[in-house]
Amino acid sequence: MSSRPETAGAGEEVAAVRLHEVEHVYGGPGGPVAALGPISLTVPPGAFLVLVGASGCGKSTLLRLVAGFERPASGTVRTGGAAPVPGRGAGIVFQQPRLFPWKTVGGNVELALRYAGVPRAERARRVPELLERVGLHDVADRRIWEISGGQQQRVAIARALAGDDPLLLLDEPFAALDALTRERLQEDLRRVSAQTGRTSVFVTHSVEEAVFLGSRVVVLTRRPGRIALDLDVTLPRTGVEPDELRALPEYAALRAEVGHAVRAAAA
Template sequence: MPSNPEPVAGLAPAPEDVAAVDVSELEHVYGDGRSAVTALGPISLRVPTGSFLVIVGASGCGKSTLLRLIAGFERPTSGTVRTGGEEPVPGRGAGVVFQQPRLFPWKTVGGNVDLALRYAGVPKPERARRVPELLERVGLHDVADRRIWQISGGQQQRVAIARALAGDDPLLLLDEPFAALDALTRERLQEDLRRVSTETGRTSVFVTHSVDEAVFLGSRVVVLTHRPGRIALDLEVGLPRTGLEPDELRALPEYAALRTTIGHAVRTAAALEGETR
């Protein structure tokens, strides 16, 4: 990310000492009694404003649970979650992108983005200006009038990202949004998302199984252990966020070294239960 990203339009800058996400001694249990399953924790994690945090780990390690807790879709069993210094509320303060786009198929591409702006309280004249801007940002300026069923799966995910950006929320949460896509489309959307995050300066939290995706997208990578998910590795990536083409970035020796380090951590953490670094 740029060292001093431009503030997101319409938002007051957060105080310097308030993290975009602050998780403290967080634990989450599903069920109760003998059937109770501890899915996550304890975890403590602080995400500064402007970071791109990637959470990676094997299936069942609690990655998506952690994201839902940050979004406010679930309440923690114990511990606290704060976003921008406040308890998270679903639909407020964070745009969320899921593995499936969850768009309205009876609306056009532009209509889906317009609806998100409408829910965000943006006046109609302003929406007419911002819909093309948001679609341009994700490379969809030429399909605004198409129905959702008339565009590809990759384009649908671009619409979902544009919709998540529509509310000018300072936080973007993404739960394996590219997992169901082919490799080429996935790489293109990774490049789009990396560019958009750099341009907007939003804080992003991204869940994935892919080590390469984690290294390419993240300014920081956290690896979780097998259930209950705890932090096995917390690593600043340190790669350039601007100035290099994707192929040039992936060709760096540092990129290969990070893939090796994180890949080893993921494989090791998949066998850990309740252990931490």
């Protein structure tokens, strides 16, 4: 795979994420297993892309390729015009928060800022700002084991936002949470996304979550994952309360369309 960075022509914008004819294969005792592709996909800056599909369709594999944790068997992956490098250019939130339990809530965020090269004086200012953004301004001094699972995932999101990376990658971050907490965090993430304008790629099994969060939804087929549906979501991103958004006829229509595509793709 070539490491030469992409360049934009006059008046063009470098894509936040670009996949071209990407395929990925895993080895196994029974021989190679085709996990993904071929897939070509371009994500412009500021988009909130949601990948949805049945288990084993390659959603998390695609996310790992974008993060640079793995390299494709064939094709090219670019983030911001260059080959992705693990730990650079993207904040990542996993299904489990993966926090440091011996540190406080604020200490976990402060550590992420330190790794991002933020000076100490600025870290002291930004920690409360980041915690305020995810609704945790009043628990900064608590230890991780003293807060709920939903609050821990909020810390993970604040930590991912700490480095001002242009890309945010989220691999089923709410899957282990109860329905009410999950819904609240969906609303918080949608608000934070609108505030920051960062490009996000979010993996989920949930059709409801995909339509609520995404400005664009891509449905993947069963393995090897290919694009079954690529849908722009035209619902308003700001100025509408979550309950009002979920009550819109357009929301119900999109949910039905995506749900039908997921079921057909998994068949």
